[in-house]
Amino acid sequence: MFINFCSAEMDVEDLDIMTFKAYQLYISEHREINKISVRTYARAVKVFYRWLYFEEYIDIDINRLNLIKANKEVILPLSDNEVKQLLILYDNSSFLSCRNRSIIMLMLDCGLRLGEVVNLMLNDIDFINHYLVINGKGSKQRIVPFGIAVSGQLSVYIDYRKHCITDTNSFFLTQQNKAITHNTIKMLFARIKKKKAFARVYPHLLRHIFATNFVYNGGNLEVLRVLMGHSTINITQIYIHLAAQLHLINDNYSSHLDNLLHDKKESS
Template identity: 70%
Template structure:
């Protein structure tokens, strides 16, 4: 069996497991790059630890990619290797599938002043301003990932008990409570939606009344970063700020 044949079976398995389109796209992008490196017609039994390590060096040296990004690309290949091992396609020591070391930058959460400045960018005087403020408040209050914001449905909001049903990574669901300020903000936004003609079940919509996409949220943050004092803001930093504030609230 060639590496390409194994890749096709692997992708079918990921679809069978119900992985999201985003996850499938991630595996496809990273593994095709790996196939280009080792050769799609390579016999799968020839895959070894050295090829895995050489691939990481190749990516880091031949492309303008930092080491943290190299690890992101290599992580997909590591999943592929492990799947091959447990399916008995290869016989290697999977404990030696080490990712390239990278010095991670210290992530500094948003300060209280930065959070206030961020939320003050948008008002409830317009539907888009209200929508954007609602997105930011829920990301800060509930620690939502970018993809979780996109997937939120109106029926995922429990107003009586003040929680969201989140469909997260790996099709896993979790229940996340939110505060009274977020409750009032969501209600304000839904007042705008009730006056629109959209039949969409999605919570967050574009100006054309279509569900927001990942690019919608990325463009929102691209505009936010243009404001002085908010240049370092990105989606996952809000989740990190939530986690930090949650921990601090315990003490």
């Protein structure tokens, strides 16, 4: 995208801070993407600028390559009732429906990334002790426990899977008995999003829901960091704020004005 933005006549030496600023302005005004995505694109270009600088192709103050400020998007967690409605979408009446229900429940109960679900193998699951061995980012392994409900659901899926003739060790399979791909899960959630009540549901939201509920129920942040596979606790701390939002959604909010007006009616 940056190459297309730069004119064909522009030399490498012409790349300066103004070009960098103009590029961010261009993609923010001419592309249907939010500021967070603009920063992602610009960050890649900034790496390119740094390489050019250290290779002495350009001579600019790279410390002045500032990214535009992103609007912090509020992540609204699903309420308990919405989660229940989501789980109703799929049952165990067929192989595909059971698989889809298993994927959703696993993501909700374990906070897995999309890729971690795709890469889950049969021997990664310990049904006796109720935990998964997850191979996360950077080939880092971690142990993630799961509950009785997920254990029962995965057992039903295993019964279906036993009848599949396949040579893959992948836990989740397609209808053609092949290992699922990233696109399999993306298409699953694309179908879910078509339903009006779940227009804002996407794979990573289920990971947010897991983490938010973990904190909401009094879970320790450091334990959550390990469960999520975060390298630092800085990322994990966002869920303190999300848990507070969930309290407002699920709990009975006490309006001071309602109480005041109610008392006034009773006294009159």
